[in-house]
Amino acid sequence: MAIGDVKAVPGHDDIYYLDTGMYDTEAYGSVYIVDADRPTLVDSGIGTHYERTLEALDEVGIDREDVELILPTHIHLDHAGGAGYLAEACPNATVMTHEIGVPHLVDPERLVEGTKAAVGDQWTFYVDPKPVPEGRIEPLSDGDEISLGDRTLDVIEAPGHAPHQTMFYEPGGEVLFTGDAAGIWVPSTRDIRQTSPPSQFDLEACLADVRTIEELSPETLCFGHFGPREYDDDLMEAYKRTLVEWVEAVRRKRDELGDDDAVVEHFAEHTEMIDVWGETKAREEERLNTRGVLGYLDWRAKQDETEE
Numbered sequence: 001m002a003i004g005d006v007k008a009v010p011g012h013d014d015i016y017y018l019d020t021g022m023y024d025t026e027a028y029g030s031v032y033i034v035d036a037d038r039p040t041l042v043d044s045g046i047g048t049h050y051e052r053t054l055e056a057l058d059e060v061g062i063d064r065e066d067v068e069l070i071l072p073t074h075i076h077l078d079h080a081g082g083a084g085y086l087a088e089a090c091p092n093a094t095v096m097t098h099e100i101g102v103p104h105l106v107d108p109e110r111l112v113e114g115t116k117a118a119v120g121d122q123w124t125f126y127v128d129p130k131p132v133p134e135g136r137i138e139p140l141s142d143g144d145e146i147s148l149g150d151r152t153l154d155v156i157e158a159p160g161h162a163p164h165q166t167m168f169y170e171p172g173g174e175v176l177f178t179g180d181a182a183g184i185w186v187p188s189t190r191d192i193r194q195t196s197p198p199s200q201f202d203l204e205a206c207l208a209d210v211r212t213i214e215e216l217s218p219e220t221l222c223f224g225h226f227g228p229r230e231y232d233d234d235l236m237e238a239y240k241r242t243l244v245e246w247v248e249a250v251r252r253k254r255d256e257l258g259d260d261d262a263v264v265e266h267f268a269e270h271t272e273m274i275d276v277w278g279e280t281k282a283r284e285e286e287r288l289n290t291r292g293v294l295g296y297l298d299w300r301a302k303q304d305e306t307e308e
Contacts, residue, residue: 001187001227002026006033006056009228011220012175017227018056020045022078023125025281027187027226029078032177033060037149038068041093042168042177043224044082047127053082054089067093069146071153073179074165075101076197077115077126079224084108084130095132096146098157099139101164105132118198118291122284140166153177156216160206161195167209169216176218176231181209183239184225188276192239194246195225196292203247203296210236210243250293264290 001007003021008014014035022029022045031053032042039062045053057064067090072080075097083095083105097105104111108129116123140146142157146168153168158181168177184193196206213221214236221235222228229235253263267290273282 004052004055006059009175009220009222010230012228015175015222016056016060017222018053019226020052021049022046023122023277023281025277028277028281030222030224030226031056031082032222033057033062034148035060035062036151038147039066040069040071040148041067041086041090042071042222043073043079043179044070044086046078046125047081047085047129048125050082050085050089053086064090065092069093069148070095071146071168071177072097072101072105073167073177073224074098074162075104075111076162076180077111077129079179080105081126081129084132087132087136088130093136095137096140097137098164098166099141102137102139104164105129105137106134107131114199119288120284122281122288142166156212158209158212160202160204160209161197162200167213169218173217174219175222176213176216176220177222177224178213179224181206182213182221182223182236183242185221185223185227185229186273186276187227187229192235192242193273194242194289196243196246196289196296198288198292198295201292201296203243203300206243207240210240246289247293247296250290251297254294254297260294263294 003019006016006018016033018031020029034040070093140155144155146153156167158165158167161180165179180195184195218231220228221231264287267286268283271282271286
C-alpha cells in the first residue's frame with residue numbers, strides 16, 4: 001500500500017482506510033472513512049496533504065457535502081491537525097472529540113506550542129492547524145453513543161496515551177477504532193510498538209486501556225498507526241509487555257547514564273526502525289517516545305513521594 005492509496009478494511013466493505021503519507025512515510029498514518037448513512041471520517045491526519053483525504057472520499061464515492069461527522073480519536077495533531085481543513089472542505093460535517101480537547105481545536109494556539117515542544121524537528125512535516133468553528137464542534141465523554149444512521153459507535157475513554165483520547169467501538173464486537181490506545185501496528189514486520197509521547201503518557205493507564213480492549217475483544221482493530229488488522233489476545237498481551245519493557249529500558253538507561261539528553265540520543269541511535277520508516281522518522285520517533293517516558297518517570301516519582 002502506497003501513500004495516497006485507499007482500501008477497504010478486510011471484512012468490512014463499507015469502511016476504508018487511507019495512507020495519508022504522514023511524515024512522508026508509508027504505512028504510518030491512517031484516516032478511516034465509514035460509508036454509513038451519515039458518512040464519517042475517523043481521525044484527520046496532521047493537516048499536511050489533507051487533500052489526500054478528500055481524494056479518497058471521491059474514490060469511495062462520497063460527496064464532500066454529504067460527510068456528516070469528523071471524529072478525531074484525540075487532539076494530538078497527528079490525529080486532529082487536519083480537522084479544521086476537512087471541516088472547511090466538508091461544509092455539513094460536525095467535528096466531535098473528547099470534551100477536554102474541544103477548546104484546543106477551536107483555538108489551537110496552545111496545542112501548537114505543545115506539539116512543537118514534543119515533536120522537535122518533526123514539526124517541519126506539519127502545518128498550523130485551521131481552527132474548527134465553535135458552532136461546528138461538539139464534546140464527547142465516556143459512554144456517549146454516536147449515531148451514524150445505520151449503526152452506532154460507542155465512545156470509550158482511553159486516557160493512558162493522553163487524557164483526551166477516546167476509542168470508537170461498534171457494538172456487536174465488529175470494529176474498534178483504537179487511536180493510539182493499542183500502540184503502533186507495523187504491517188511490514190507484523191510487530192506492535194510503543195507510543196509514549198510527552199507530556200501525559202501514563203503507563204498504568206495505558207495498561208488499563210489495553211485491558212479494556214481485551215474485554216471488548218472486537219473482530220477488527222483499526223489503528224491510527226497503521227491500518228486495520230484482526231484482533232487476537234496474543235497481540236494485546238504483546239503490547240502490554242512492550243509497554244512495560246520499554247519503560248523499564250528507559251529507566252535503566254537513565255540510571256546508567258545520569259543524563260536525560262544522553263538517554264534520548266542513545267535510543268535514537270539504536271533504533272531498529274530505519275529500514276521501515278526511514279532514518280529521519282525512525283530516530284525522531286525514538287526521541288519522542290523516550291522523552292515521554294522520562295516525563296512519566298518524573299511524575300511517578302513525585303506521586304510516590306506524595307503517597308509516602
